[in-house]
Amino acid sequence: MNKVKKTSEDWIVDIVTWGILLIILFITLYPFYYILVASFNDGNDLTRGGVYFWPRKFTLDNYMLFFGKQSWINSLWVSIFRTVVGSALTLVFTSLISYGLSRPELIFKKFYRFLFIFSMYVSGGLIPYYVMLRNLHLLNKIWVYVIPTMLNLFFVLVGISFFESIPASLLESARLDGAAEIVIFIRIVLPVSVPFLATLALFAAVGQWNAWLDSAYYVNADHLRTLAYRMMSEINRAAGAASNQNVDTLVTSPTVMTTMATAMCVSMLPIICVYPFLQRYFVQGIMIGSVKE
Amino acid sequence: MSTELHKSGNLLRRLLRQKEIQIFVLLGVVFLLIFNYMPLMGVVIAFKDYSITSGIPGIFKAPFNNFAHFKEFFSDRRFMDLLRNTVCLSVLKLICTFPAPIILAILINEVRNKAFKRIVQTVSYLPNFISWVLVLNLATFFFSENKGVFNEIFMGLGLLKQPVNWLTSPGAFYGFSSALAVWKTMGWWAIIYLASITSIDPALYEAAGIDGAGRIQKILHITFPGIKGAIITVLILSIGGLLGGGMGGANFEQSYLFGNVMNNSTSEIIQTHAFKLGLAEGRFAYATAVDLCQSCISILLILVSNKAAKMISGDGIF
Numbered sequence: 001m002n003k004v005k006k007t008s009e010d011w012i013v014d015i016v017t018w019g020i021l022l023i024i025l026f027i028t029l030y031p032f033y034y035i036l037v038a039s040f041n042d043g044n045d046l047t048r049g050g051v052y053f054w055p056r057k058f059t060l061d062n063y064m065l066f067f068g069k070q071s072w073i074n075s076l077w078v079s080i081f082r083t084v085v086g087s088a089l090t091l092v093f094t095s096l097i098s099y100g101l102s103r104p105e106l107i108f109k110k111f112y113r114f115l116f117i118f119s120m121y122v123s124g125g126l127i128p129y130y131v132m133l134r135n136l137h138l139l140n141k142i143w144v145y146v147i148p149t150m151l152n153l154f155f156v157l158v159g160i161s162f163f164e165s166i167p168a169s170l171l172e173s174a175r176l177d178g179a180a181e182i183v184i185f186i187r188i189v190l191p192v193s194v195p196f197l198a199t200l201a202l203f204a205a206v207g208q209w210n211a212w213l214d215s216a217y218y219v220n221a222d223h224l225r226t227l228a229y230r231m232m233s234e235i236n237r238a239a240g241a242a243s244n245q246n247v248d249t250l251v252t253s254p255t256v257m258t259t260m261a262t263a264m265c266v267s268m269l270p271i272i273c274v275y276p277f278l279q280r281y282f283v284q285g286i287m288i289g290s291v292k293e
Numbered sequence: 294m295s296t297e298l299h300k301s302g303n304l305l306r307r308l309l310r311q312k313e314i315q316i317f318v319l320l321g322v323v324f325l326l327i328f329n330y331m332p333l334m335g336v337v338i339a340f341k342d343y344s345i346t347s348g349i350p351g352i353f354k355a356p357f358n359n360f361a362h363f364k365e366f367f368s369d370r371r372f373m374d375l376l377r378n379t380v381c382l383s384v385l386k387l388i389c390t391f392p393a394p395i396i397l398a399i400l401i402n403e404v405r406n407k408a409f410k411r412i413v414q415t416v417s418y419l420p421n422f423i424s425w426v427l428v429l430n431l432a433t434f435f436f437s438e439n440k441g442v443f444n445e446i447f448m449g450l451g452l453l454k455q456p457v458n459w460l461t462s463p464g465a466f467y468g469f470s471s472a473l474a475v476w477k478t479m480g481w482w483a484i485i486y487l488a489s490i491t492s493i494d495p496a497l498y499e500a501a502g503i504d505g506a507g508r509i510q511k512i513l514h515i516t517f518p519g520i521k522g523a524i525i526t527v528l529i530l531s532i533g534g535l536l537g538g539g540m541g542g543a544n545f546e547q548s549y550l551f552g553n554v555m556n557n558s559t560s561e562i563i564q565t566h567a568f569k570l571g572l573a574e575g576r577f578a579y580a581t582a583v584d585l586c587q588s589c590i591s592i593l594l595i596l597v598s599n600k601a602a603k604m605i606s607g608d609g610i611f
């Protein structure tokens with residue numbers, strides 16, 4: 001841009017934009033920052049209020065308490081398991097199927113694609129699905145978290161348009177050499193599909209890590225609860241106790257709140273660490289998916 | 294040669310030649326049959342007296358009950374509440390979450406400082422990646438009556454006289470959940486608009502500058518028309534998911550997580566009602582009927598919006 005003298009309109013637009021964006025920045029970031037502060041602050045001290053920007057009574061007790069509690073550790077492992085295994089399954093299954101659907105020579109292509117798109121919009125709803133899982137003996141098993149999630153229909157569509165954009169000449173030469181399709185897929189297609197795979201992996205992993213609905217629907221066993229589910233049940237219990245105003249809850253609730261803050265920090269950490277680095281991929285990914293060229 | 298192509302033997306040979314990719318796709322089709330199409334057939338239990346212990350065969354054997362579940366739902370004294378909440382919350386969330394990312398994208402685009410621009414963008418995606426459970430927990434810290442940070446600050450500034458419990462008062466639920474939906478989805482959807490802004494020809498801005506257009510005029514006459522296509526696309530997508538909660542897609546999660554005994558009259562929607570009846574109380578067939586009502590309204594909306602979109606822009610989802 002050339003250095004042009006700013007007009008008064010430029011000044012006003014700049015000030016308004018910066019002003020609004022700074023406010024948005026603050027209301028987006030501050031809640032997370034506050035939780036971080038709370039997790040390092042003494043529980044009893046926190047309930048006195050007035051802690052906003054810095055721990056007043058710094059302590060690591062909340063983290064000790066969190067990592068010392070078997071139920072939290074258990075949930076942490078459940079969430080880690082489903083994130084790792086679940087995302088891997090989704091990645092393999094979804095990309096393989098969308099590659100198949102993207103091949104121009106596929107016979108019955110129109111019919112197959114219809115089956116997939118139709119499923120995106122029409123489902124039997126929660127209860128028939130529950131009945132199905134019950135008959136597959138998936139209820140109350142850890143596999144209920146990773147098997148029904150293997151196919152991501154939205155990413156099947158994204159994958160189709162991504163794989164279609166791979167130049168045919170790239171695949172042709174391998175096919176002339178007589179390579180099997182699965183070999184072509186692994187050796188040639190996957191290496192040029194990093195943006196798609198990274199986006200899919202990110203979304204699958206974030207979805208798995210954050211999941212709690214299936215834990216509420218399909219699981220009763222306490223040791224199979226996900227981290228997000230346990231956070232929900234704990235906060236509801238704390239809120240319920242607080243509204244009852246019992247004497248003993250007033251004593252126990254401070255540590256409940258700081259333990260909550262700790263759990264929240266633990267659950268946010270992987271996401272905050274990962275997503276900024278995958279930014280350029282998911283920006284590409286969402287564009288392939290939502291805007292037709 | 295071309296006549297032979299239509300013979301079935303030929304089709305079989307062609308299928309065999311591409312058996313590998315057929316297998317790839319069929320894996321997915323089998324998966325869909327199990328997890329989508331079988332449950333879809335299971336919807337018939339909405340019209341039947343079904344007991345879950347009778348398993349899958351029971352779905353087909355159970356007797357029809359003459360729409361008893363639907364009659365019960367329509368005559369439920371809470372029916373109007375549920376319908377109102379479902380429709381109002383959906384529409385309200387659409388109205389709030391739709392324009393916010395457009396405005397955010399235009400604001401971000403007006404920033405000349407590259408570093409600030411990047412920071413705002415990166416930070417604004419963050420809420421999209423955290424779960425609604427976490428939003429609930431954050432909200433509990435900030436908006437509860439007792440020691441909620443929001444109340445403390447606003448009372449400290451003299452803007453509130455008494456602490457308000459945003460989480461339990463029925464009057465606050467509509468506005469509160471819409472605001473949270475905006476907070477969570479705004480940055481994410483702005484990505485699409487920002488990307489489509491970058492595809493606007495810079496020469497247009499230069500030409501307008503030479504003609505003496507100011508920045509506000511450029512926004513109104515170049516940026517905004519430039520992203521009109523993206524706006525229509527997103528509008529179609531979000532109307533399609535209207536009853537699911539629009540761009541946030543989280544009507545159920547919000548109502549389930551933020552709903553409680555106190556704000557029940559404004560927070561309960563058809564879906565959460567179905568969930569509670571079905572899985573919590575074990576009335577599976579009735580809950581399926583309730584859920585089905587919601588799906589019917591949803592499909593109707595998708596068809597209508599797709600038609601409308603085709604008329605406006607010549608392009609629809611399908």
